[in-house]
Amino acid sequence: MQSLTCDILIIGGGGAALFAAIHARDSAPNLDIVVASKGLFAKSGCTRMVQGGYNVVLHDDDSFDKHYDDTIRGGSLINNQELAWTLVTQAPERVFEMENSFGCTFDRNADGTIHQRALAGQSFNRTIHRGDLTGIEIISRLAEQMLVRDIEMLNEVRGVDLLLDGSGQSVTGALLMDQHSGELIAVNAAAVLVATGGAAPLYRITAASLEKSGDGLAMAYRAGAEFVDMEMMQFHPTGLIVDGSLLNGTVLEEGLRGAGGHLLNADHERYMERYDPEKMERSTRDRVSRSGMMEIRAGRGTDSEGVYLDVRHLGKEFLLKSSPGMYERCLTVGTDMETDLIEVTPTAHFQMGGIRIDSECRTSLAGLFAAGEDAGGVHGANRLGGNGVAESMVFGAIAGESMARHVKESARPAIDPDRLSRLCDRLEGSAEITGEPYRLKNKLRALSWEHLGILREANGLARVEEELNAIESELTALPMPAQRGGNPDLQERLDAENLIDVARLIGAAASQREESRGSHFREDFPDSDDRYLVNFFQRKEADGSMTTESRPVEFSRRTPDALLGETLIPA
Amino acid sequence: MTKVTPSLGSVTLEIARSGSGGGQERFDVPVPSTHARVLDALSWVRENEDPSLGFRFACRVGMCGACAVVINGKETLACQTTLGEIDESTIRIEPLRGLPVQHDLIVDMRPFFSNLARAEAGLKPRDPQSRDLPIIAPDSNERTTIEAQNGCITCGACVSAIADQPQVDDPVGLAALNRILMLTLEERDSAGATRLDEFADEVRALRPQSAEHAESVCPANIPLASALEQLKSFVAGHGGDS
Structure with a gap:
């Protein structure tokens, strides 16, 4: 076994992990930072796969309050109101940083100003994007900034379990495994961030990158951290059906519905009339996914247990301009959006629930931080399209700075040797x-x-x-x-x-x-x-059992009465 | 999880192995659907014939570049190549060239990433404190070029494609050079053309045919030949064609 000591250990290789590493380095250049990624850094994880874009208040006619209310309504009122406020108010800072410091270029209008559109559940056009493949731009520019800062990267080194001090109350590192050499690495760190992504691949049909397996969640659970909203898993309504292929379930972006795409069952009925006659296909992801599944269960699905997305009436010119990536992707499975119905299925997409954090990304365990999909509470019962990558950027940056402060203020506790040897022995x-x-x-x-x-x-x-x-x-x-x-x-x-x-x-x-x-x-x-x-909070007790308890939502900024009514995607 | 329809027949994979024996190993793999990819065939082998088979993938939709391999002599993404589009009777799958093999089809990408770091291939911001979004006219010459060259998924295919071509010792590689070109034209960058100085010899030594070949395999369709042409022009002191 190899031993390694550092100030900050970041487990994960996606947007939240990279943003955390960059902000930790920039806010405290003398700290030793190690990033361990299960896949190749910046290639695994789902930031790269972001299509729709990033929600941010930039326009004079938009406001934090509007973005905030949309987010809480979208989350069916059980979001952590402080975390959601942090998301909304910090989102612009990260966009300024991405554009001015990292060189990201989001789509512009003809006059050179930023282009914004709306995804479902928004009261204003506030999603910035780069075509329909926004994630590649974000993650590529983040990866470069990691490289030019020379931050230590352990590629294809996975987290196995978190290490604790003798009291069992403080996280003081992690046991890692190099997947190529098989070597175990015991890292002693003053602060550990889990940003490994969620567990959507728990489901047979999923849109997420398949190497994700909720590692950060599982490690934190086994270490005793508290969780919130774990019953909340988002299914995206339009996963592409590709029979007999790993491509099955990969997402066709929401913009296609937003632009006026129709959903049809096998009998070619626009079935959303039965479930949400007012908003139809522009309803929120949870409702549209559920409606599709109900059609399939009722025997009105296709032979491949799907439904149809119909965008033929939008015309080839529009489709090629607004969704070139999706057009191309459909062509590779023999479907021409202009002339064919696209067979789609609901697909497991995003984990709203996760490790409970505060506005500084601290968890219930000292020394353990969480950001991105590993953390819970920001999105409540349903995440709006465009709020996911914003969360990763905003809370990744906060985690990086918060860990840098923690390292300065706290000692690095020693690793409990018994726990470490138990964890290692199991892998022999x-x-x-x-x-x-x-x-x-x-x-x-x-x-x-x-x-x-x-x-x-x-x-x-x-x-x-x-x-x-x-x-x-x-x-x-x-x-x-x-x-x-x-x-x-x-x-x-x-x-x-x-x-x-x-x-x-x-x-x-x-x-x-x-x-x-x-x-x-x-x-x-x-x-x-x-x-x-209420929110449900869960943790693993010392005897190995799981407790689940409910606590009322803290309506610290908005009461349910103030939020009656729902938002429509602007036409 | 895959539905197997045997009526679509089977294909023969010949996979380069790195284990004790090394060499090639053949597997007959059922074709589950007309749209099944080489990645699906590799996955089938791992789940049904040899769980130790090493290959890399992540996004499955051509966005991450992790599954770049050499198929019948040509660099490509395993997730974007359908079994049906390969004419030959045997599908030969090898790891990328010019990078150290770690395990079967998995190559060590660290030298590739080190080259991006060596090229200082990240924005050196002119105005990092700005809390405004820059006005970026989408139709300026510089922006049009940057946009055309953007979209690299750092898969390493271009490096592999010209690994056997004449180049300077320890080349930084076309992916890094392409990013240097973009940053040289980038108004938000403060380093200007200085990144290029260190790699001028490499730009001069690279043959246009090499860049054309690399472009022909690039999964992101980056116009690498045009990139090299403009870089050569910069190096010759003409400031690019913009």
């Missing part, structure tokens, strides 16, 4: 590579899609609990392999173990929320219920 083995983890992970993904997905009910949720135990037993019974390095089978196993922890959190919170709100829909409790204007 002598077995052959079996391929079993692939089978078990696929089983887990099918189970989650069926019972932890868009439509939930008590019996299914109870069944999930039993089956998770069964899958976990099979997984943990597999002997550890002799060869750790260059062994994708072992990575798959660790991924599946992490996903099981996340699935348990989702399942327990979903069982307790006996109502429907935002992306959480209970077939046995289909209506919203004011008694559930």
Whole structure:
């Protein structure tokens, strides 16, 4: 085992991780920063895959209040109001920085001013973007700034578990694994950020980058951190159906619906008339996804269990101009948007729930910070399109600066050697590579899609609990392999173990929320219920059991009465 | 998770392995659908034949460049190449050239990233404190060029494509040179053309045919031949064609 000491350890390689590293370095240039990324830095994770854009108040006729109210309404009123306010008010700062300091170029109007459009649930055109493939621009420019700052990067080195001090209350580093050499690395750090991304790949159909497995969430859970809103998982309504391919479920951007695309069932009915006759396809993601799933369950879906997105009437010229990336992507699966219906399915997209943080990205454990999809509370029960990448940038930057302050103010506690050796011993083995983890992970993904997905009910949720135990037993019974390095089978196993922890959190919170709100829909409790204007908080207790408790939402800035009514995408 | 329809037949993959024996290994793989990719075939091998097979991917939609490999001699993205579009009876898959192999089809990208750092391929801001968004006229000559050259997904295909071509020792590579060109034209950058000084010999030594070949394999369709032409012009002191 290798040992490494640093001031700040950042686990993750996407936008939040990179922004944190850059801000930590710039605010405290003398600190040792190490970034460990499970995939290649800036290539894994979902910042790169951002299509729609970034919501930010820039126009004189727009306001923080408008963006804020849209965000809270979109979140069905259970967002953490302080975190949401931070998101809205800091979003412009990060855009100025990206444009002026990192050289990002978002689309301009003909007169050279910034172009803004609207995604669903917004009362103003406030989404900046770069065509329909915005993420490549953001992550490319962030990656360059990492490189020119010479920040130490450990590529394809995954987090295994967090390390604690003797009291068990402070995080003091992490055990990492180099996936190529198989070497274990014990990092002793004064501050640790988890920014590994969420666990949307828990589901059989997902839009997320498939190497993501909620590692930060699972590591933080096992270390005892508190979680919030874990029942809230967003499904995007228009994942491309590509039978027999890993491409299945990748997202076709929301702008296509915003621009007037229609959703049709197999009988070519515009089914949104049944579910949201006023807003139709421009309704929020949670409703449109649920409606699609209900059509499919009712037998009105296509042979591939999907529905159709119809943009033919928008015309080729418009489509090529507004959505060239999507046009191209559809062509590669034999679908010409101009002449063909596009077969789509709801697809697991974004985890709203996560580790509870405060406005400084601090978690319930000293020394542990979280940002991006790993953190919960900003989006409440449903995230608006364009608020996700804004969250990663805003809270990534805050985390970087907050960690730099923490390092100056706090000592670096020593690692509890017993915990470390237990974690290392578990990874010693002598077995052959079996391929079993692939089978078990696929089983887990099918189970989650069926019972932890868009439509939930008590019996299914109870069944999930039993089956998770069964899958976990099979997984943990597999002997550890002799060869750790260059062994994708072992990575798959660790991924599946992490996903099981996340699935348990989702399942327990979903069982307790006996109502429907935002992306959480209970077939046995289909209506919203004011008694559930609460957040569910969860943690792992010392005896290994999980507790789930509810606390009322703190309406510190807006009361529910002030937010009645909903916003429409401007026509 | 994949639906396998055997009626679509099968393909033969010949995959370069880095293990003790090295060499090529053949696998017969069912074609699950007409749109299945080489990436799907690799995944099938890993899930059904050899769970130790090393290949890299992330986004699956051509945005991250992680799955760049050499297929039947040509650099491409495994996620963007359908099995049906390959004419030959055997699909030969090799790791990128010019970068050290780590495991089967996985190459060590660190030298590639180091070159971007060596090229100082990031904005040196002219006005980092500004809290205004710059007015950027989309149709200026500089902006038109920058836009045309933008979109690199740092996959390494261009480096691999010209690994066997005559070049200076320790080249910084076309991806880095292309970014240097963009920054040289960038009004928000304060370094101007100074980044280019260190790499002038490399620009002179690069043959237009090499850049054309690299462009022909670039998954992001970056006009690399045009980039080299403009860089040569800068190096010759003509300040580019803009």
